[in-house]
Amino acid sequence: MARVPDEARRARVRLVLSLALTLAALLFTLFGSLADAPFVGWALTATVAGVLVTTWFGLDAWITHRSARERLYGSGGITPMTGAKRQR
Numbered sequence: 001m002a003r004v005p006d007e008a009r010r011a012r013v014r015l016v017l018s019l020a021l022t023l024a025a026l027l028f029t030l031f032g033s034l035a036d037a038p039f040v041g042w043a044l045t046a047t048v049a050g051v052l053v054t055t056w057f058g059l060d061a062w063i064t065h066r067s068a069r070e071r072l073y074g075s076g077g078i079t080p081m082t083g084a085k086r087q088r
Helices: 006-034 040-073
Strands: none
Touching: 006 040
């Protein structure tokens, strides 16, 4: 298996960190709402923002992984670099 390029690794690290912070904010919101705390509105706003950022980083990680894989293995089609003969 080929080594994962640095940009794909950085994208995955951003995704995992964002997911961890979003889950922590979700638990903070949940326990705050159960305790009827006054900061629940701000915590809910932070959780929604975290979900949006995590979705963005997920798309970034997916696109970066796909482009790195295509760079390593090609697009999967017949290209002049594959040595395939042209059909007559």
